[in-house]
Amino acid sequence: MNRSRYLFSALSFLSALVVVACSDAEKGSSGSSGSGPENGNAEALPCDVDKILSTKCQTCHGASPKFGAPFPLVDRSDLVAPAVSDPNKKVYELVAARARDTARPMPPPPTEPLTAAELAIFDQWIAAGMPAGKDTCVDPGGGGTIDPPTLSCTPDVLLAPSAPYVMPKDVQDQYMCYGVDVEIGQKRHLVGIVPRIDNSTIVHHILLFKADEASPSTPTPCNGGDIMGPLLAVWAPGGKATELPLEAGFPLEGTAHFTIQVHYSNIKGLDGQQDSTGFDVCTTTELRPNDAGIFALGTEDINIPPHGSLDVSCDYQFPRDMGAISVISVMPHMHTLGKHLSSNTVPTDGSEPSNLGLADPWNFDNQIWYDNDTILRGGDTVRTRCAWDNPGNRAVEFGERTQDEMCYNFVMYYPSQELESKVEDLTSPTEDVSCVTTK
Structure with missing residues (x-):
């Protein structure tokens, strides 16, 4: 492998990520609004604590955790449960620590970190013995579903595997790669890329490379050394679409080779999970003034x-x-x-x-x-x-x-x-x- 090819194969650095990177840009559908003791839920959270978790954490840690999150953060029982990563600690202890961790913060960017006032609310609740909430909480707007990233252009190329990946229930962490070849013919410009998440339960993040050569079209186990070519797009929960400025586009001509890497996380050992996640791409024959x-x-x-x-x-x-x-x-x-x-x-x-x-x-x-x-x-x-x-x-x-x-x-x-x-x-x-x- 020549040096420049090696450099770009190194771009598959994300193949070692195991920590969920979630933000409030794509909310889960499981906020804890409307809960309270009068509704028969003895594990209801105080409304100020509920609001913090709903707006800052439940994108991934909802009632049905998404994007590889190992546990929900919806009610009191979730917070006092033993932590998956360290059964000697309770979940609330890890939440309090990660909220203050500047090197590995939770929630990670682009979600804003907990403010000093929010940290104080959480700390005071813990110090008081984590009592259940007494009021019916009004939905703070953090638990609803927000539309996924979109493009201003209309995608004309679908990058998807020829067959879905079926994840074994006894596999917790897996990286799968597949290739898509697109006959471009006359020069075109690639101007927009948007992720298309098929199974949000197990998809952790995805990468798109403009590859030097064809790869198998069915998902195949891979690692960093398997991927070559410039990295065009990275998506993790909370990420956005890639849209180039009107002045430029990535040049495509002849046969374009793309490689997609998907990181899957199945910490809970779910059975029967399958996925065909990929990207939708906009190309145009109306060439932009510049190649990117x-x-x-x-x-x-x-x-x-x-x-x-x-x-x-x-x-x-x-x-x-x-x-x-x-x-x-x-x-x-x-x-x-x-x-x-x-x-x-x-x-x-x-x-x-x-x-x-x-x-x-x-x-x-x-x-x-x-x-x-x-x-x-x-x-x-x-x-x-x-x-x-x-x-x-x-x-x-x-x-x-x-x-x-x-x-x-x-x-x-x-x-x-x-x-x-x-x-x-x-x-x-x-x-x-x-x-x-x-x-």
């Missing part, structure tokens, strides 16, 4: 000592003869030891630096494309910084396994230039990249 592209910033020169830390900053200067490019979105990426990743411009004209991506603190469980409108010009320098802490007994180096590490900031932009073929220069300490380690 993706490149990466960062370094592969990583060696984190055991029980130690590493903090590396790498400068890359764009070719002076490069025309101006417009950034559409960015996606920082590290693995589980990461603590900080940022990219900032150093413009040649002396203007203020621009943020080209920031993850501080780094959260391995929340990796998405972030909108960005930076303009990069020939001669501009981008400084990318990555920092890690390694509590383990062995040194950790660069690699695509979760127990290895990475330092990449992927940039979606237009107009497409020769940067894709120079991705090795953008990610390795060569004559074009200078890296400094902070002791």
Whole structure:
């Protein structure tokens, strides 16, 4: 595998995610409104606690948990039950801890974290012995169903497996990949991508790659090394559709190969679960003014000592003869030891630096494309910084396994230039990249 192909195969980093990433952008249908002792429910929650859980947690942790969530958070009995991950603790203890965890927060972005006032309400309820609610709660609006992501364009390409994946009940966590080949013929532009979730009970997240070659059309077990090509879209609960600006589209011509990776979670051991999740795609023969592209910033020169830390900053200067490019979105990426990743411009004209991506603190469980409108010009320098802490007994180096590490900031932009073929220069300490380690 050549170096640039390896780089993009590494984009399948999400193959190790096991924590549910849910937000209030797609609500579950199981809010606990209307419950109270007078309705015969002795486990009803106080209305202020009920509102917090309904608006911030029940997207996944509803009465019928979705997207791999292991338990509901609907009534008092749910909160005092032993935790699935640690039976020595109660669910409410983990909820209180994760709500304050800045590295692995619950709820994860884009849902807003619990406010200080909400945390105080929850803490006071716990301190009072978690009494049942006394009033009938009015629906706070958090437990209803919100329409899934949509596009302004009309999809004309369906990316789906040729047969559904049937998940064994004794398998808790599985990654399946399948390919779809689309005969494009004359050049078209891909301008929009929207997820199509078939079985929300077991689907955890999905990825879409523009692959270099065909893959089996039926779902097949896969891992990071199985996938090659630029990552076009990532979706996890709360995510949105991908829609390119009117100025650009991803070029497609001849036969387009796509690979879809689906992460399934069946912690509860449900039987008979099957799924045909995929993506709907908009393409057009009315070509946009520019082709879109993706490149990466960062370094592969990583060696984190055991029980130690590493903090590396790498400068890359764009070719002076490069025309101006417009950034559409960015996606920082590290693995589980990461603590900080940022990219900032150093413009040649002396203007203020621009943020080209920031993850501080780094959260391995929340990796998405972030909108960005930076303009990069020939001669501009981008400084990318990555920092890690390694509590383990062995040194950790660069690699695509979760127990290895990475330092990449992927940039979606237009107009497409020769940067894709120079991705090795953008990610390795060569004559074009200078890296400094902070002791």
